[in-house]
Amino acid sequence: MEENGDRTFWEYLTYVSENHSPLDFVLIWDHIDRFLWGTVLTLEITFLALLLGGMLSIPLAIARAYKHPWLNSPIWCFTYFFRGTPLLVQTYLIYYGLAQFDAVRESFLWDPILSSAWWCALIAFTLNTAAYTTEFLRGSIETTPQGEIEAARACGMSPGIAMRRIILPNAFRRALPAYSNEVIFMLHSSVVLSTITLQDILGAGRWLNGRYYLAYEGFITAMVFYMILVFLISRGFKWWEKHWLAHLRQREAEPESGSGKVAV
Amino acid sequence: MNLKTTGLALAALAMMSFGAHAEPLRVGVEGAYPPFSWKEADGTLKGFDIDFAHEVCKRLDRECVLVEQEWDGMIPALLAKKFDTIIASMSITEERQKKVDFTVPYYNTPAGIVARENPGFEATAEGLAGKRLGVQRATTHQCAAEKLFPDAELVLYASQEEVWQDLAAGRLDAQLSDSLQGLEGFLNVDMGKGFAFLGDTFNDEECHGSGAGFAVRKGEEDLRDALSDTIKAIREDGTYKQINDKYFEIDVYGS
Numbered sequence: 001m002e003e004n005g006d007r008t009f010w011e012y013l014t015y016v017s018e019n020h021s022p023l024d025f026v027l028i029w030d031h032i033d034r035f036l037w038g039t040v041l042t043l044e045i046t047f048l049a050l051l052l053g054g055m056l057s058i059p060l061a062i063a064r065a066y067k068h069p070w071l072n073s074p075i076w077c078f079t080y081f082f083r084g085t086p087l088l089v090q091t092y093l094i095y096y097g098l099a100q101f102d103a104v105r106e107s108f109l110w111d112p113i114l115s116s117a118w119w120c121a122l123i124a125f126t127l128n129t130a131a132y133t134t135e136f137l138r139g140s141i142e143t144t145p146q147g148e149i150e151a152a153r154a155c156g157m158s159p160g161i162a163m164r165r166i167i168l169p170n171a172f173r174r175a176l177p178a179y180s181n182e183v184i185f186m187l188h189s190s191v192v193l194s195t196i197t198l199q200d201i202l203g204a205g206r207w208l209n210g211r212y213y214l215a216y217e218g219f220i221t222a223m224v225f226y227m228i229l230v231f232l233i234s235r236g237f238k239w240w241e242k243h244w245l246a247h248l249r250q251r252e253a254e255p256e257s258g259s260g261k262v263a264v
Numbered sequence: 265m266n267l268k269t270t271g272l273a274l275a276a277l278a279m280m281s282f283g284a285h286a287e288p289l290r291v292g293v294e295g296a297y298p299p300f301s302w303k304e305a306d307g308t309l310k311g312f313d314i315d316f317a318h319e320v321c322k323r324l325d326r327e328c329v330l331v332e333q334e335w336d337g338m339i340p341a342l343l344a345k346k347f348d349t350i351i352a353s354m355s356i357t358e359e360r361q362k363k364v365d366f367t368v369p370y371y372n373t374p375a376g377i378v379a380r381e382n383p384g385f386e387a388t389a390e391g392l393a394g395k396r397l398g399v400q401r402a403t404t405h406q407c408a409a410e411k412l413f414p415d416a417e418l419v420l421y422a423s424q425e426e427v428w429q430d431l432a433a434g435r436l437d438a439q440l441s442d443s444l445q446g447l448e449g450f451l452n453v454d455m456g457k458g459f460a461f462l463g464d465t466f467n468d469e470e471c472h473g474s475g476a477g478f479a480v481r482k483g484e485e486d487l488r489d490a491l492s493d494t495i496k497a498i499r500e501d502g503t504y505k506q507i508n509d510k511y512f513e514i515d516v517y518g519s
Contacts, residue, residue: 096426105434116435213340
């Protein structure tokens with residue numbers, strides 16, 4: 001009896017959803033697993049690219065900031081190219097472009113790496129984010145207050161140690177707000193994945209639209225997923241900034257007496 | 265300036281109301297599906313579907329406006345009134361008939377799987393299990409691939425041309441598409457060297473439906489019937505054969 005009533009209610013819901021609701025939410029719910037898998041892929045490639053690109057950008061940014069005699073101009077060319085062209089074109093160039101050459105297809109790189117859409121996307125995304133991160137990290141390093149560097153010297157730090165202990169950590173801190181933009185920007189750009197056959201969040205939406213000849217359901221669901229992710233990321237950065245940039249904040253209240261804090 | 269635009273608008277208005285025939289027929293076409301439709305380097309559209317569209321417009325005494333549309337947005341664009349009918353090799357299926365109406369079929373060709381010659385697997389559910397099978401998104405072949413080869417790794421593309429590119433590049437083990445399009449668009453051109461049909465061509469009634477028709481919005485029976493009558497007339501008076509023979513060695517009308 002109970003079960004029967006339950007099923008009728010679900011059937012009724014399905015009926016309403018199919019025929020009267022502006023969005024067929026029951027159909028979306030039936031395929032929500034595809035969106036969840038899409039989320040895994042989107043996050044996987046976005047964050048792997050950010051991690052690899054971020055690591056790559058540190059030496060590049062240092063070389064740029066100190067105008068390394070040989071490396072400065074090649075790195076400038078690299079960042080100019082990757083910041084000056086759309087990520088979609090870069091991805092196409094690596095995925096469809098390279099596959100045109102027999103030499104590439106016969107090389108040892110083809111089978112495990114360049115034949116796979118996943119790897120092509122990771123390469124394109126990594127180089128792209130490396131280029132952006134290099135430039136704002138360079139700016140951040142260049143604007144290190146001279147006093148901090150002098151203080152490091154006075155303490156007897158070698159240039160290498162000063163870089164590791166003083167300049168880079170402070171440059172990271174100052175670059176953090178700009179970096180949160182880069183992360184969100186990368187997440188948005190990751191929709192490029194669906195154009196090279198990968199089933200990311202948008203890919204799942206396009207699958208749904210394609211399979212059932214719909215106009216909105218897949219896209220709106222994808223949009224909601226991206227919005228949630230961006231919300232979580234910006235929240236995460238807020239917390240991180242609060243944590244890392246605490247020393248730059250205006251103090252909100254007088255410290256309690258005896259708290260041991262010393263005003264600087 | 266202002267006067268001039270007003271004048272132009274008035275002239276256009278006059279042409280619309282006093283013109284000999286009704287407003288233009290806006291036809292949704294794809295342009296990435298040779299030999300049914302493709303785009304020349306100079307941007308003009310060519311192919312079986314395009315010729316058919318022009319012939320239909322001529323007979324209905326309406327000017328043809330071809331509107332290019334990516335495949336996976338074709339039906340949504342029709343529903344959003346971006347054009348009045350779809351002439352783009354769209355198969356008549358039950359699933360699509362929930363959204364749009366179709367004319368009588370204007371051609372009917374079976375589906376086929378294309379792979380490298382002697383690939384070492386067969387065109388069965390077991391043979392294709394774990395294989396990378398390419399199909400164009402939102403086609404009847406996506407439906408058929410999911411139904412008949414559930415264990416294959418399905419790889420979805422926005423256009424059939426991208427499927428061929430990746431098949432030729434070796435990123436796919438096989439692909440499923442219209443057999444005639446496969447023959448003319450891939451196997452008979454340079455890119456398709458070393459490839460062949462795998463197994464027989466086939467037709468899955470549920471997924472592939474009963475041939476390709478023109479789609480119109482539901483409730484536009486007048487347009488649908490006029491288009492259906494035109495298709496029949498084109499078939500009967502021999503014009504069909506002329507268009508057909510430009511592109512194919514066999515009669516694609518089917519039975």
